[in-house]
Amino acid sequence: MAQAQPTETVHPAQALLRVENLRKYYPKRSGLLQRVTGAVKAVDGVDFTIGEGETLGLVGESGCGKSTISSMIVGLNSPTGGSIHFDGLDITNLKRQHNGKLCRELQIVFQDPYSSLNPRMTIFETVAEPLVIHEGLAGTALRDRVMTLLAQVGLRDEHAGRYPSQFSGGQRQRIGIARALALNPRLIVLDEPVSALDVSIQAQILNLLKKLQRDLGLSYLFISHNLSVVRYMATRIAVMYLGRIVEVADRETLFAQPAHPYTRALLSSIPSDDPFVRVLGDRIKLAGDAPSPAAPPPGCPFHVRCFQAQPNCAVQVPDLTPRGTPAREVACHYPLTVSPKQQ
Numbered sequence: 001m002a003q004a005q006p007t008e009t010v011h012p013a014q015a016l017l018r019v020e021n022l023r024k025y026y027p028k029r030s031g032l033l034q035r036v037t038g039a040v041k042a043v044d045g046v047d048f049t050i051g052e053g054e055t056l057g058l059v060g061e062s063g064c065g066k067s068t069i070s071s072m073i074v075g076l077n078s079p080t081g082g083s084i085h086f087d088g089l090d091i092t093n094l095k096r097q098h099n100g101k102l103c104r105e106l107q108i109v110f111q112d113p114y115s116s117l118n119p120r121m122t123i124f125e126t127v128a129e130p131l132v133i134h135e136g137l138a139g140t141a142l143r144d145r146v147m148t149l150l151a152q153v154g155l156r157d158e159h160a161g162r163y164p165s166q167f168s169g170g171q172r173q174r175i176g177i178a179r180a181l182a183l184n185p186r187l188i189v190l191d192e193p194v195s196a197l198d199v200s201i202q203a204q205i206l207n208l209l210k211k212l213q214r215d216l217g218l219s220y221l222f223i224s225h226n227l228s229v230v231r232y233m234a235t236r237i238a239v240m241y242l243g244r245i246v247e248v249a250d251r252e253t254l255f256a257q258p259a260h261p262y263t264r265a266l267l268s269s270i271p272s273d274d275p276f277v278r279v280l281g282d283r284i285k286l287a288g289d290a291p292s293p294a295a296p297p298p299g300c301p302f303h304v305r306c307f308q309a310q311p312n313c314a315v316q317v318p319d320l321t322p323r324g325t326p327a328r329e330v331a332c333h334y335p336l337t338v339s340p341k342q343q
Contacts, residue, residue, distance in 0.1 A: 015049035016219050022046040022082035024068050028294055040294040042068045044243035055220040057234030064240040066223045070191045074108045100134055104183040111192035113172035117164040123175055124160035130182045149178040170201035187219045227270055239263045242301040243293055249328040259323055259335040261306050
């Protein structure tokens with residue numbers, strides 16, 4: 001598969017999407033009266049930008065807050081704090097149903113193609129719905145537009161009259177992509193779009209997404225726990241751990257020389273066909289499980305599992321700061337400086 005070309009650092013003022021200090025806390029209740037006794041910090045101070053035509057990959061373990069971020073960006077969840085700006089407009093607490101421009105320009109493709117489609121609507125009705133609501137299309141114009149969208153994602157005209165239960169998982173995800181494209185968006189949030197699909201089908205959907213990006217000039221926020229998929233799709237990658245972003249870098253830099261110990265551990269988990277990697281024990285095995293966001297450790301959230309933690313890591317939370325170049329940001333007191341290939 002062809003590799004995406006890295007882009008230059010996106011200046012916040014030029015960003016299509018800008019997220020600043022985004023937080024989502026869920027109240028933790030206990031006792032007979034269900035009093036609030038604390039908070040589950042699902043997302044705890046996240047910052048990133050996405051430029052025009054760029055793909056930002058958001059990667060991390062399950063439960064680190066990736067999908068919570070996607071739901072806040074598209075308005076399915078309200079942030080506890082922070083801000084979200086899209087094309088210069090503050091959309092943090094904006095009611096999306098009252099803003100037609102935002103509905104057109106910001107769309108999402110969900111993880112599960114089986115539950116994201118209404119089983120009682122035909123494919124024509126599913127794809128046509130946003131066109132009827134937001135553009136008032138009807139008759140021949142509506143049918144032509146729907147058929148064009150289906151053709152764009154590799155489906156045929158005869159598929160339009162069928163129901164979701166008559167399609168495979170890959171075909172259903174193509175339908176979800178067609179629905180997201182209906183209003184000509186500028187940014188699409190892709191929340192684990194291929195994780196529920198067979199590996200052979202994953203490649204087809206990823207190639208389709210890249211082709212659509214080239215043809216339509218789309219920007220993507222691509223969320224996944226699969227590092228190989230993120231490497232293929234993203235131009236820049238943000239690594240999350242326990243509700244925080246711990247490293248941001250362009251794809252080539254991140255995979256060649258990770259600076260955060262957690263990023264290094266993630267990359268070492270990628271299967272290798274090199275027998276010497278297995279014999280020499282190049283894999284990093286982290287101690288224990290990730291802490292609960294309901295009771296995060298003090299200081300750096302990763303220090304309880306980090307293989308090079310120092311005493312001050314348990315006290316002081318590291319900020320996400322530039323390391324080496326503005327294109328790379330790392331939240332670590334003692335970032336790595338040696339490439340995995342050189343260790």
